[in-house]
C-alpha cells in the first residue's frame with residue numbers, strides 16, 4: 029500500500045490514540061496465565077496484538093472480543109494446551125520473544141513462526157539465556173526464527189545481567205522465571221520500558237524491584253497461581269508521538285492528545301524535544317498502574333542537540349520521528365548508542381537515512397547512530413523538504429515518521445509500502461485526516 033501525502037497542512041483539534049501496544053500484549057499474556065476471568069478494556073486492535081490474542085486462542089484460551097473490550101478465561105500457569113500447528117506471530121517481535129518465555133515452561137512442544145521481516149530478527153538474545161536455565165529452544169543456524177520449543181522436565185532459576193537494552197529480552201526472562209525452581213534475578217543497567225514489571229504487580233505476581241543509581245534488580249519468585257484482574261489500557265505514547273512531531277513542525281498547529289501513557293521509560297521523546305525547544309504541556313496527569321495524561325502540543329521552533337545516549341532506551345521507537353524533527357531544527361543533532369535500531373522491523377538507521385536523503389537532508393550514519401544537519405532556517409517557510417517517493421521498507425514506524433516529514437515538503441510525496449502501519453496503529457489515516465491532514469491511499 030502506497031500513501032499520498034499533501035504538504036502544508038496545519039493540525040488542529042483533540043484526538044485520542046488507540047491503546048498501548050506493549051501493555052495490550054502483556055495484558056493478554058498475564059490474563060491467560062491467571063486462573064479465572066480477566067477483562068481488558070482499551071485493548072489495541074492492531075495486527076501485532078491480535079497475533080498475540082490469536083496465539084493464546086490456539087493455545088486453548090477462551091477469549092471473547094467485543095472491539096477493544098476483551099474477556100480472557102485464564103487457565104492457570106500450566107493450563108495452556110498444545111497448539112495444532114505452528115503459531116504464526118506475523119510481524120510481531122514482542123509476541124515472539126515474550127511468548128517464547130511462556131511456552132518454554134509448558135509441558136508440550138511448540139513452534140513459533142512469523143512473516144518475512146520477523147524471520148530475519150535475532151533470537152539468540154533470548155534462546156541463549158533461556159537454554160542456560162535448562163529450557164530447550166532451537167532457532168535456525170543464524171539465530172533467527174522459526175523457533176522450536178521442546179518440553180523439559182526441570183529448569184533452574186536465572187541470575188542474569190542483560191547485555192543489551194531490551195525490554196523484550198527482560199520480559200521474556202521474567203515470564204520464563206515463573207516456571208523455574210527458586211528465585212530468579214534479572215539485572216538491567218539501562219532503564220527499558222517497565223510494563224511487564226507493572227503488569228506483574230497488577231496481577232499480584234511475587235516480584236521485588238530494587239534500584240540503585242543506574243542499576244535495577246528484578247527478583248521473581250514463581251507463584252502457585254495467578255489471580256485474574258481487570259486492566260484498563262491507556263493510549264499508546266508511541267502512536268501519539270507521530271502527532272506530537274507533526275504538530276511541532278507544521279506551522280499554526282495546536283493539538284491535544286487525550287489519555288496517553290506517559291510512563292517515563294517510554295517518554296524520552298518529550299525530554300529530547302523539550303531540550304530542542306518544543307512547546308509541549310502535560311495536562312491532567314493521573315496515576316493508575318500506569319501513569320496517564322493529556323498532551324498539548326503547539327508549533328515550535330527547534331534547535332539541534334547532542335542526545336544523551338542514556339535516553340536512547342526510553343525513546344527507541346520514537347527515534348525515526350526525532351530524526352525528522354532534527355532535520356527541521358537549527359544546527360546539527362548527534363545521536364549515539366542507538367545500535368538496537370538496526371534490529372527493528374527494518375534497519376531503522378539505514379531506512380531513515382534514506383528517507384532523509386530523499387527529503388534533501390544531509391546526514392551521516394555511524395554504526396550506532398547518526399548526525400543530522402538541520403536545514404537552513406531561512407528556508408523553513410518554503411517547504412523546506414524536497415518532495416518525491418520514499419520507501420518505508422515495510423516498517424510501520426519509518427512509514428509514519430516519513431509521512432509526517434512529508435507535511436513539510438515542497439510538493440506531494442508518495443510513501444511506499446505502508447501496509448504495516450496496521451501492525452501498531454489501526455485507523456492512522458482517518459485520525460490524521462480528522463486533525464486536518466490530507467493522506468490518501470493511492
Ligand code: S3P
Nearest residue numbers: 050122193194195196197344345
Ligand atoms: C517492546 C520493546 C522494544 C520496542 C518494541 C516493543 C516491548 O523492543 O522497540 O516496539 O513491548 O517490550 P526491544 O526490547 O527489542 O528494544
